[in-house]
Amino acid sequence: MTRRKTWLYFIPYGLWLALFVIAPVALIIYQSFFDLGHHFTISNYSTYFQSATYLKMTLNSVWYAFLITLFTGLISYPTAYFLHQLKHRQFWLLLVILPTWINILLKAYAFIGIFSQAGLANQFLTFIGIGPQQILFTNASFIFVATYIQIPFMILPIFNALDDLNPAFVNASRDLGASNWQTFRRVIFPLTLPGVKAGVQAVFIPSLSLFMLTRLIGGNKVITLGTAIEEHFLTTMNWGMGSTIGVVLIIAMIIVMTLTGDQRPKGGTPR
Amino acid sequence: MKRLVSLIIGLLAICGLLAYSSSQLERSSGSTGDKVLNLYNWGDYIDPNLLTKFQKETGYHVNVETFDSNEAMYTKINQGGTHYDLAVPSEYMVAKMKRAHLLQPLDKSRLTGWHNFDPQFLNQSFDRGNRYSMPYFWGTLGIIYNDKFVKASQVQHWQDLWSPKFRDQIMLIDSARDIMGMALVTQHQSMNTTDPQKLLAAEKKLNRLAPNVKAIVADEIKMYMAQDEAAIAVDWSGEAAEMLANNHHLHYVVPSEGSNLWFDNLVIPKTAQHYNAIYAFLNFMSKPANAAQNAAYIGYATPNAKAKALLPKSVRDDRQFYPTQATIDHLQVYRDLSPAKVELYNDRYLEFKMHH
Numbered sequence: 001m002t003r004r005k006t007w008l009y010f011i012p013y014g015l016w017l018a019l020f021v022i023a024p025v026a027l028i029i030y031q032s033f034f035d036l037g038h039h040f041t042i043s044n045y046s047t048y049f050q051s052a053t054y055l056k057m058t059l060n061s062v063w064y065a066f067l068i069t070l071f072t073g074l075i076s077y078p079t080a081y082f083l084h085q086l087k088h089r090q091f092w093l094l095l096v097i098l099p100t101w102i103n104i105l106l107k108a109y110a111f112i113g114i115f116s117q118a119g120l121a122n123q124f125l126t127f128i129g130i131g132p133q134q135i136l137f138t139n140a141s142f143i144f145v146a147t148y149i150q151i152p153f154m155i156l157p158i159f160n161a162l163d164d165l166n167p168a169f170v171n172a173s174r175d176l177g178a179s180n181w182q183t184f185r186r187v188i189f190p191l192t193l194p195g196v197k198a199g200v201q202a203v204f205i206p207s208l209s210l211f212m213l214t215r216l217i218g219g220n221k222v223i224t225l226g227t228a229i230e231e232h233f234l235t236t237m238n239w240g241m242g243s244t245i246g247v248v249l250i251i252a253m254i255i256v257m258t259l260t261g262d263q264r265p266k267g268g269t270p271r
Numbered sequence: 272m273k274r275l276v277s278l279i280i281g282l283l284a285i286c287g288l289l290a291y292s293s294s295q296l297e298r299s300s301g302s303t304g305d306k307v308l309n310l311y312n313w314g315d316y317i318d319p320n321l322l323t324k325f326q327k328e329t330g331y332h333v334n335v336e337t338f339d340s341n342e343a344m345y346t347k348i349n350q351g352g353t354h355y356d357l358a359v360p361s362e363y364m365v366a367k368m369k370r371a372h373l374l375q376p377l378d379k380s381r382l383t384g385w386h387n388f389d390p391q392f393l394n395q396s397f398d399r400g401n402r403y404s405m406p407y408f409w410g411t412l413g414i415i416y417n418d419k420f421v422k423a424s425q426v427q428h429w430q431d432l433w434s435p436k437f438r439d440q441i442m443l444i445d446s447a448r449d450i451m452g453m454a455l456v457t458q459h460q461s462m463n464t465t466d467p468q469k470l471l472a473a474e475k476k477l478n479r480l481a482p483n484v485k486a487i488v489a490d491e492i493k494m495y496m497a498q499d500e501a502a503i504a505v506d507w508s509g510e511a512a513e514m515l516a517n518n519h520h521l522h523y524v525v526p527s528e529g530s531n532l533w534f535d536n537l538v539i540p541k542t543a544q545h546y547n548a549i550y551a552f553l554n555f556m557s558k559p560a561n562a563a564q565n566a567a568y569i570g571y572a573t574p575n576a577k578a579k580a581l582l583p584k585s586v587r588d589d590r591q592f593y594p595t596q597a598t599i600d601h602l603q604v605y606r607d608l609s610p611a612k613v614e615l616y617n618d619r620y621l622e623f624k625m626h627h
Contacts (some may be wrong), residue, residue, distance in 0.1 A: 220445060
């Protein structure tokens with residue numbers, strides 16, 4: 001009886017997985033083996049790996065995703081750490097999360113307003129005597145906006161990891177004579193590393209295929225794999241090639257997941 | 272668990288209620304039933320007053336649904352499940368839909384306004400004899416410049432854009448066919464060439480334009496130009512009309528040596544249902560007074576010669592949107608290329624974007 005009931009509970013979950021996770025991925029892989037004439041082929045893959053354009057684009061995407069993740073991490077860890085010390089920390093956390101409720105497109109347009117020739121940023125630069133600069137359509141502005149958008153997704157897991165950290169460890173470390181820095185380096189940081197890893201996963205993967213921002217803020221000066229996918233699906237209607245790039249991204253995702261994944265604790269490492 | 276169940280039931284109840292009330296609303300606004308016409312159009316691409324007038328005259332209620340790209344429209348109609356009576360594809364998309372058997376021929380015997388159209392905008396390569404399409408608006412590709420930064424004499428021709436004076440000043444519309452086409456015109460080639468060597472040469476030419484290119488953007492180019500973000504843009508006349516309306520320092524030039532001539536057209540998709548309404552609407556829209564009112568509202572050039580005659584002189588003699596005959600003779604209509612050839616254009620263009 002109980003056995004049957006467990007099965008029943010599994011049905012919606014199984015259906016969900018099959019329909020919205022397995023089927024789309026399978027379809028993408030299937031599509032990637034067809035050329036424009038709907039012939040079965042692996043030419044999409046050979047094109048991809050032989051084309052300097054695509055390889056350069058891949059390197060570009062990885063490089064920018066790395067930079068975005070790095071800056072996001074550098075900002076998010078201290079932020080999460082100090083947020084965690086505050087009295088009404090759930091409230092402050094809510095304020096940090098709030099921007100994610102706003103559509104990404106709206107945020108991008110807001111930044112266009114801030115960074116444009118007559119925008120706030122340039123008004124300020126003029127006011128302090130530097131004079132207006134070209135801010136939009138630079139790599140720096142692209143990384144800035146992407147980092148801004150990704151920050152909440154990094155803060156949240158780190159904050160949760162800090163929350164899970166047993167304060168007894170920190171106290172013990174202090175009692176045993178460790179300095180603040182030593183406590184942080186030897187106790188707090190290693191124990192919150194899983195949160196950082198989860199944050200890296202949540203930020204790095206979407207950053208690989210950002211395409212709206214590359215156009216709106218970057219003015220297409222930064223070309224990532226997302227740009228190519230958009231073009232293949234919408235303009236050339238070469239779904240095969242678009243899917244191939246999608247598969248490459250999925251593989252990249254698996255690699256990142258493995259690299260940042262939870263290694264099983266070996267021996268006596270405390271968890 | 273109990274709370275979860277009641278939460279789910281509550282959500283379902285709200286959804287059901289919303290679905291019911293929206294169907295009620297639709298019924299009361301008369302959008303279902305027989306006296307309707309389902310029009311699938313670009314956003315803000317018809318004077319709403321005309322729709323009211325049409326309903327008053329004929330009793331048909333027009334439901335407008337909008338799309339933002341030819342490709343999105345194609346995909347939606349191709350996948351079926353829709354019941355659009357009329358759609359408004361651009362010329363190359365008419366050819367593509369025709370080949371995919373998504374269109375129904377027009378019954379010319381039921382059309383009363385055909386003689387109003389200017390013959391030079393009929394019988395084009397994408398639909399010989401206009402078997403499937405009635406032209407709606409036409410336009411060009413050209414240069415928009417801001418007279419605060421640039422003198423008119425500096426930007427009359429495509430080649431002028433390559434001048435070192437315009438370093439980091441130019442915005443391009445993100446469209447492979449148009450930007451490659453512009454480079455091809457400067458090299459005296461056809462905008463429809465499929466010769467890989469010529470396309471490679473065009474890409475090389477574009478790479479030399481890269482230092483002048485500030486950004487390659489889409490729709491937001493209108494906003495940027497209106498805000499003086501760049502001095503020069505390459506875009507379609509339709510977009511230009513909107514920019515000019517928002518910033519009177521902006522002007523539009525169609526280079527006389529050649530450019531693209533595009534058409535948006537009314538067509539009947541395979542899934543159409545309300546034929547009386549369709550022909551009533553096509554006849555209504557081809558009446559000179561209505562076409563002129565629509566042209567005045569949208570600001571694009573009308574292919575309806577009698578309607579053009581009704582427009583104020585300042586509009587119909589505006590060389591920005593109704594170029595001289597000599598310029599029109601140099602304009603080229605895009606031929607619908609096979610997917611492999613489109614890919615050729617896009618690959619070269621992507622290389623240029625990477626370079627830039």
